[in-house]
Amino acid sequence: MRKVGVAATGLAEFTKNEISIESLMLSAIKPIFNNTPNLSQDDVEVVLTSTNANNKYLANIISELSGISPKVAHSVESLCNSGTNCIVSAYAYISSGLADTALVIGAEKTNSPGLVLEWDKSRGQYKHPIYWSSMFTSAHMRKFGTTLEDLAHVGAKNHRNALDNPYAYFERSYSVEEIMQSKSLTENVRLLDCSMPCNGSAAILLAAENVIKKFCEQPVWITGIGQKAISAGFTKNDDLTSMKSTIISASDAYKMSRTTADDIDVAELHDAFSICEIIELEDLGLAPKGEGGSLVKKLYETQDRKINPRGGLIGAGHPLGATGVAQTIEVCQQLQGKAEKRQVDGVKVGLVHNMSAAATSSTILILES
Amino acid sequence: MRKVGVAATGLAEFTKNEISIESLMLSAIKPIFNNTPNLSQDDVEVVLTSTNANNKYLANIISELSGISPKVAHSVESLCNSGTNCIVSAYAYISSGLADTALVIGAEKTNSPGLVLEWDKSRGQYKHPIYWSSMFTSAHMRKFGTTLEDLAHVGAKNHRNALDNPYAYFERSYSVEEIMQSKSLTENVRLLDCSMPCNGSAAILLAAENVIKKFCEQPVWITGIGQKAISAGFTKNDDLTSMKSTIISASDAYKMSRTTADDIDVAELHDAFSICEIIELEDLGLAPKGEGGSLVKKLYETQDRKINPRGGLIGAGHPLGATGVAQTIEVCQQLQGKAEKRQVDGVKVGLVHNMSAAATSSTILILES
Numbered sequence: 001m002r003k004v005g006v007a008a009t010g011l012a013e014f015t016k017n018e019i020s021i022e023s024l025m026l027s028a029i030k031p032i033f034n035n036t037p038n039l040s041q042d043d044v045e046v047v048l049t050s051t052n053a054n055n056k057y058l059a060n061i062i063s064e065l066s067g068i069s070p071k072v073a074h075s076v077e078s079l080c081n082s083g084t085n086c087i088v089s090a091y092a093y094i095s096s097g098l099a100d101t102a103l104v105i106g107a108e109k110t111n112s113p114g115l116v117l118e119w120d121k122s123r124g125q126y127k128h129p130i131y132w133s134s135m136f137t138s139a140h141m142r143k144f145g146t147t148l149e150d151l152a153h154v155g156a157k158n159h160r161n162a163l164d165n166p167y168a169y170f171e172r173s174y175s176v177e178e179i180m181q182s183k184s185l186t187e188n189v190r191l192l193d194c195s196m197p198c199n200g201s202a203a204i205l206l207a208a209e210n211v212i213k214k215f216c217e218q219p220v221w222i223t224g225i226g227q228k229a230i231s232a233g234f235t236k237n238d239d240l241t242s243m244k245s246t247i248i249s250a251s252d253a254y255k256m257s258r259t260t261a262d263d264i265d266v267a268e269l270h271d272a273f274s275i276c277e278i279i280e281l282e283d284l285g286l287a288p289k290g291e292g293g294s295l296v297k298k299l300y301e302t303q304d305r306k307i308n309p310r311g312g313l314i315g316a317g318h319p320l321g322a323t324g325v326a327q328t329i330e331v332c333q334q335l336q337g338k339a340e341k342r343q344v345d346g347v348k349v350g351l352v353h354n355m356s357a358a359a360t361s362s363t364i365l366i367l368e369s
Numbered sequence: 370m371r372k373v374g375v376a377a378t379g380l381a382e383f384t385k386n387e388i389s390i391e392s393l394m395l396s397a398i399k400p401i402f403n404n405t406p407n408l409s410q411d412d413v414e415v416v417l418t419s420t421n422a423n424n425k426y427l428a429n430i431i432s433e434l435s436g437i438s439p440k441v442a443h444s445v446e447s448l449c450n451s452g453t454n455c456i457v458s459a460y461a462y463i464s465s466g467l468a469d470t471a472l473v474i475g476a477e478k479t480n481s482p483g484l485v486l487e488w489d490k491s492r493g494q495y496k497h498p499i500y501w502s503s504m505f506t507s508a509h510m511r512k513f514g515t516t517l518e519d520l521a522h523v524g525a526k527n528h529r530n531a532l533d534n535p536y537a538y539f540e541r542s543y544s545v546e547e548i549m550q551s552k553s554l555t556e557n558v559r560l561l562d563c564s565m566p567c568n569g570s571a572a573i574l575l576a577a578e579n580v581i582k583k584f585c586e587q588p589v590w591i592t593g594i595g596q597k598a599i600s601a602g603f604t605k606n607d608d609l610t611s612m613k614s615t616i617i618s619a620s621d622a623y624k625m626s627r628t629t630a631d632d633i634d635v636a637e638l639h640d641a642f643s644i645c646e647i648i649e650l651e652d653l654g655l656a657p658k659g660e661g662g663s664l665v666k667k668l669y670e671t672q673d674r675k676i677n678p679r680g681g682l683i684g685a686g687h688p689l690g691a692t693g694v695a696q697t698i699e700v701c702q703q704l705q706g707k708a709e710k711r712q713v714d715g716v717k718v719g720l721v722h723n724m725s726a727a728a729t730s731s732t733i734l735i736l737e738s
Contacts, residue, residue, distance in 0.1 A: 073598035078443035096464035229442035
């Protein structure tokens, strides 16, 4: 397999301002061309769009609006992990030799049709994601003694981190107390335990090792990939205190990259809800099982930015199709030492965790400089 | 690159009966498992769904309903050539080594949101595809003297071929005279010059050369791939008597497979409208430029099934996301000598041509036994 790396990245601000999906995507593509002197439209061989929007032929429309005539153009959808599905698909085109470069653009609007799980009739009244997050929360509290205060530390940490992310949706931080006192949505999920749907876009240019130096002096390599789709309905997860698809994906990604959890210097985790980050820390091997809550508290108290340095989905906002791409961009910037105020020291190996619908499917990427 | 082949195929009947997109997809997956004794659900590592339907998380839902827990599951959309985009994406996963097997399922319902080009504001009143087909028809008639009678021979041939396709939408044939006398939609496009939107589904299992023999004694290999996305709006095509994306894709696919037009024994062409088949014959090098109409007439008169043996989109129906997959299945069956009454003699090399929206994008596959 040819090595595949990230050659350039672009972000658009996460907001609630009314804007079309096309304009969102173009806003994220623009910095890629602006900041990559040797890149011309003719260099782009694959254009993949990642979104839950119902627009058709979007990859072709975005290509035309950007002056690109690629070989391959299509849209990819897999709810909240559309973004990393798109990145892995782009990786496959390049790694297989079908293309040398691929542009992935993820975008979503606030009113995304992917937000509520209308499609899953087996969920009955539990179509809104807060219900599964509440069930995961109950199970973890019962089995491991995780507290509402532990949960609030996820939000407090991620909101604080988001203050140094110029593209984040939230422009203020929230204390542990404010989060605990925010509106109760279920008996254990409060409003500030939830990620915020918003408009947003993120774009990434991947390239094969033999051409990447033309575009980028300091490429970041995708060295590990793990993906698993257990099911659509969340009742197939054996145990509501862990995420089976995440465990399997992590195992595959660590194996492919010949790394272990101990090697991870920085990680973007899919904190759709507070409980997710706690369970993911454990399932990725970044905390012993049952101790995700304690780790989050420690990270908060020591102001350690290792986990979700850009503020996670809770602090930065969650534009579904863009999220996995934005997570990957953050890890790239950390590996390149370009994360400014968010920079974690000595980052050599980074991890992206992106998942959909109660972790019924997960993608893990390992990135290295 | 590892060789990638077709290990199994499945079709559901093309109809107007009310049926859900999920049921359509399952109907095409069922024969794959029924007819492949050594295939279990655990063997399937990638599940890609191809459709213009607005359903979300469909690849995961179909996986769960089929008892499959793949690594990768997502949906692919690129209007009418979603199906071959999906096949090439699956090819890339396997060829790159990320997976050994991939199941592609294309399906569409009659009321597909991909049918009318609402997304392309540049088209003004010309959103319905009959308008671009009418402009292509006018240009070809003017430049090459193609006649309405030539056009009617496309439909007459393809409707006659469809009679031997047990999955076809149409159950009767139409004479050249009937087609010429069918309802006029524009000055040169009649109702029976058009493909018919319908419900339909088609599924294909791809596998790497090192595992394919477990599933299939007589695999068909994908030896050539060409794809090109010129634009979204059709006004970027230089000349309305040819299809630029088809010419470029064909050149790449012939080159990759080291074949030429002379090697093609059977071809599935994207006859969204009669004029398309005529132009495509020329652009693929199967007829000299300007002589597509004469070739169609000759094929009709000699009852030669070489072009669109299953009846094309005009005779078999056009369920958008399924079309490219169904075309590929036909070429596989021809290569395996399993096309029953539709069988063309001595087929060694076959071609699939699938395109979207006035050939603003095209995919060409070359298949060999």
